[in-house]
Amino acid sequence: MRSKAMEQKPTNSEVDILSVLWRLGPSSVREVYEDMNQRREIGYTTVLKLMQIMFEKGLVTRNEDSRAHIYSPLQAQADTQRTLIDDLVERAFGGSAHKLALNALSSKKATPEELAEIRSLLDHLEEQK
Amino acid sequence: MRSKAMEQKPTNSEVDILSVLWRLGPSSVREVYEDMNQRREIGYTTVLKLMQIMFEKGLVTRNEDSRAHIYSPLQAQADTQRTLIDDLVERAFGGSAHKLALNALSSKKATPEELAEIRSLLDHLEEQK
DNA sequence: CGCATTCTACGAATCATTTCGTATAATGCG
DNA sequence: CGCATTATACGAAATGATTCGTAGAATGCG
Secondary structure, eight states: OOSSOOOOOOOHHHHHHHHHHHHHOSEEHHHHHHHHHHHSOOOHHHHHHHHHHHHHHTSEEEEOSSSSOEEEESSOHHHHHHHHHHHHHHHHSTTOHHHHHHHHHTTSOOOHHHHHHHHHHHHHHHHTO | OOSSOOOOOOOHHHHHHHHHHHHHOSEEHHHHHHHHHHHSOOOHHHHHHHHHHHHHHTSEEEEOSSSSOEEEESSOHHHHHHHHHHHHHHHHSTTOHHHHHHHHHTTSOOOHHHHHHHHHHHHHHHHTO
16 A cells, blocks of 8 residues: 555656756756757657656646746656666566665675765664664 | 677566576476466467567577477576666666665665675675775 | 377567657747 | 747657467377
8 A cells, every 4th residue: 555646667768858857957858858969869859759748647847937848857856766676676686675786786886985875874774673 | 898798688578587587497488478477467479479589689598309498598697687777777876876776775674684785795895995 | 090289480460669750839139 | 020040739650569369380198
């Protein structure tokens, strides 16, 4: 039983766009387009259409005060990330989030600060037992 | 520059099938079908077709000695998982694997043993500095 | 042997996602 | 004002993933 409405998993392209919005903050289609287009070739109206669809789906809101609408994610970044993680954990890690964490940590160059951050989280988790 | 050929990211259905193979070991289409069909409704020939496509793509091998071919993953489980994690990290975590790890660990009920396992990994990682 | 069962192969429908062309409205500037 | 530029909206093609029907070959059993 969940208290919130089930959050739908965004498609790959939708995640790409959310990522830009997370990084840039509320943005116009053009701004998102400019950013995305640096990483991979994509047309302006393609981005526009995607964002319109996301608006219809309720993945983003938009402010229509100015001619160029300004889009913002509707869900918190962490919530969307959680949805994506849960899906991957379920599908490829037999439901075990810690296995995913283990795999993500190993062999990836993390700074000492980042490792410390994780330690800190572990301490926190154990306290709560 | 990678030493190995670029590993293609399996589709969702393909990951589902790989998951079954990881769990059951080398299996026939029917075995995979039986298992998968318990979780979600899916037709036998659908599974067959998927596995045939995976064979063509080089995601799995198969032993054709017996009439019912026996399929096995071609890549190590950990490698495939790594591919999936990398993709998600890139797409939704701004390239930061440790952020994904943090998110995966927090709020998920992990056993003390699992937490210890992660600590142990951290120790290991820090030693290598 | 002859039939029911179980396989593989394969084409093609269906469905989801991504892509973009075109129409048209708003804006800004010389 | 009139034109170039930049928006949105929208339909629909293109692509990718999933699904399944059907055909025909192998197997096993009475």
